[in-house]
Amino acid sequence: MNRSHRLLSIYTRFLQREELDKVELSSEFQVSERTIIRDIQEIRNYFYDNEEWIEKKEIYYDYRRYKYLIKNQRELNF
Numbered sequence: 001m002n003r004s005h006r007l008l009s010i011y012t013r014f015l016q017r018e019e020l021d022k023v024e025l026s027s028e029f030q031v032s033e034r035t036i037i038r039d040i041q042e043i044r045n046y047f048y049d050n051e052e053w054i055e056k057k058e059i060y061y062d063y064r065r066y067k068y069l070i071k072n073q074r075e076l077n078f
Helices: 003-015 020-029 033-049
Strands: 059-063 069-074
Touching: 003 020, 003 033, 003 069, 020 033, 033 059
Parallel strands: none
Antiparallel strands: 059 069
8 A cells, every 4th residue: 555545544534533543553554653653743744734624633642542533622622
């Protein structure tokens, strides 16, 4: 699977409010965990730089559950 397809797949899962595990993703896409972390950082940068969103969204890492998830600004304030 190529990088663009992998990025779009991860991005879509975030938009569907899925919680993502880098180990599971690396296994699914047959890439290293570090590659998944870089992909998530690219998506994070896109959210940060993109003005299309009415409400800013942020990718958050839950250290207790070892999962990535997307939160909007309102959820981050609680």
